[in-house]
Amino acid sequence: NAGVMQNPRHLVRRRGQEARLRCSPMKGHSHVYWYRQLPEEGLKFMVYLQKENIIDESGMPKERFSAEFPKEGPSILRIQQVVRGDSAAYFCASSPRGADTFSGNTIYFGEGSWLTVV
């Protein structure tokens, strides 16, 4: 059972370009989360999606960032007009189902996509 798959693992973009990060959840998982990790810092929640639905995007910057999880294919985190401050590791995670605090639904992380903006 393959884990959460992310690609590309490393991405270099010039300022003003677009970055697209892809995430395929674990088999059987229909819930995807994106987290951002700045150097030497913890993980910050960005967005939570189910197939064709954004459930919680409270952590997403209001501009330039968007996420989708189509019916077919991977989830995509898109960053338009990248700036130096977007340089970070972007981790995707997945779980078989969503909010169920009594079961403590475990989420599993992918290996991350490291974005460098030059």
Added chain:
Amino acid sequence: GENVEQHPSTLSVQEGDSAVIKCTYSDSASNYFPWYKQELGKRPQLIIDIRSNVGEKKDQRIAVTLNKTAKHFSLHITETQPEDSAVYFCAAIQSPGAGSYQLTFGKGTKLSVIP
């Protein structure tokens, strides 16, 4: 929203000694608390978790305790080994709205085990 504080930010122990990392959370409705281990350049890996109906959980050399009244939980690693060296993150689930499952992470503890 939920706020998770984690201490210490760095911790050095001699091989064989114990390591303790402490976290506090703000949302009394939070009731799931996982711990992740992250090695340099790698993904966070779940090492142990605890739910609010349990006060303590142990898995070999790793244990986690939870004090709901005080809103704090701790990770204990006994008989530390050099391969335990990594950054450890605590997390708490923010009280979900309709279908939200947002883990809030502490800032991490860099553990160094000195051979």
